[in-house]
Amino acid sequence: MTVQSACWLMKTEPDVFGYPDLERVGREPWNGVRNYQARNFLRQMQPGDRVLIYHSNARPTGIAGVAQVVSAAYPDDLQFRPESPYHDPTSPPDAPRWSMVDVAPLRAFPRLLSLEQLRELPEWQDSPLLRRGTRLSVLPVTAPEYRAALRAVGLDDLA
Numbered sequence: 001m002t003v004q005s006a007c008w009l010m011k012t013e014p015d016v017f018g019y020p021d022l023e024r025v026g027r028e029p030w031n032g033v034r035n036y037q038a039r040n041f042l043r044q045m046q047p048g049d050r051v052l053i054y055h056s057n058a059r060p061t062g063i064a065g066v067a068q069v070v071s072a073a074y075p076d077d078l079q080f081r082p083e084s085p086y087h088d089p090t091s092p093p094d095a096p097r098w099s100m101v102d103v104a105p106l107r108a109f110p111r112l113l114s115l116e117q118l119r120e121l122p123e124w125q126d127s128p129l130l131r132r133g134t135r136l137s138v139l140p141v142t143a144p145e146y147r148a149a150l151r152a153v154g155l156d157d158l159a
Contacts, residue, residue: 006049007141008041009129010103011056019053019064023105031076031100032086038138043073045101052141052149055112062114063149066158071102109153123148
């Protein structure tokens, strides 16, 4: 990871689209984000940024792998599709409200790094992920948090 690369965490439900699905398809638009703060994080992402893919709404929850941002943010096409659950009829086509980025898999974790295990890592103590009430689907991750997660599952070579 280059010094200027940012790190992020993106939540997904593994029964809808999990890390193994990302490996299978090879590249995927991260669409359907409908929270302004999470959208703003998407708009800050740059190709090359690293992403921890977090399986939420599962038992157990946790980080399943590392991906990489492979596109700059661009308009989320689902906001313009009336048949989509992510349709936003108030989003103007000339100034789209919602954005997405494309991500590609880098490496699956050898085992899920559970939320309980993250709580035990000193580097993660100030993470918004561990705060009660934080429900954002896209979060920034500090470089020490990123490296600690990789070390915890033996993937120091990706740090």
